[in-house]
Amino acid sequence: VSAARDHDRASAPSPSVRPPRFTQHPQPRPTISIATHPLLKTQRKLKTETLNTGALSSTGGIAIISDIHSNVDALAAVLTDITEQRCFAIFCLGDTVGYGPEPAACVKLMREFAAINLMGNHEAMYLATRGAREKLGPQEFGDLWPPLELCHRQIGASDSKWIADLPLVVPLADMTLVHGSLHEPQTFDYIVEKPMAKAHFAKQETRASFYGHTHIPAIWQEKGKTIACYAPGEGPIGLDPDCRYAIGVGSVGQPRDDDPRACYVIHHPGSDRVEFRRVPYDVNKAQARFAK
Secondary structure (H helix, E strand, C coil), X not given: CHHHHHHHHCCCCCCCCCCCCCXXXXXXXXXXXXXXXXXXXXXXXXXXXXXXXXXXXHCCCEEEECCCCCCHHHHHHHHHHHHHCCCCEXXXXXXXXXXXXXXXXXXXXXXXXCXXXXXXXXHHHHHHCCCCCCCCCHHHHHHHHHHHHHHHHHCCHHHHHHHHCCCCEEECCCEEEECCCCCCHHHCCCCCCHHHHHHHHHHCCCCEXXXXXXXXXXXXXXXXXXXXXXXXXXXXXXCCCCCEEEEXXXXXXCCCCCCCCEEEEEEEHHHCEEEEEEECCCHHHHHHHHHC
């Protein structure tokens, strides 16, 4: 619990290279009703046996999202964008809950159509405080306690059991998924400096890995003994076949790179490229929901 709590209380240190700032944003598209979201009816899920046979290289784009943080307005906008991009599947890297006002709604959406879901430090904190709310209260968690209390009030038994079964790491045929770092994933370390990236790559057995937790989009590249961090722009980015990568997918619900738009990544295994997507949504509506 302490690892999950302490890593979230402190702001992540600045990455080696910060993404470019965007001073203008297009007007947010209208969000649609969660209850009638087309992905609930049309999203195709990859079967487990497919995920481990190398067949990913022949699939269409895979949407990789993270750090929704109970922001259902941002999530609705991202789901709309994912639908428009005709992604084959959705992988969620954790922290679906925490901070925001709608943890139960976001959990139900991820249960419904995400092919893979991981555990983040906010799920770990939620699980650790079940049945111990009198002992572990505001004095232990400070500002993190109100959203934890909200999780306990909203999330039912079935969803709670689902959260308890979430994995910390999911290795696939040509990529590895994790919330924080592959270096002791249970401690939810950040990847924001070269030593952290080096420790992560030391545990990475696939050519590419995807992580969340920092809320900042980034591409770490390892070529031989050289490790570099790049700030990705929007649009497709080709991956060098002679390099290994750790790709930070940013945050759907709480970006921390001076761009309020929701952020996620589309991975195209067949063409060996990734695409960072920024999706506008009604931030004022979300802030009003948070204030309640």
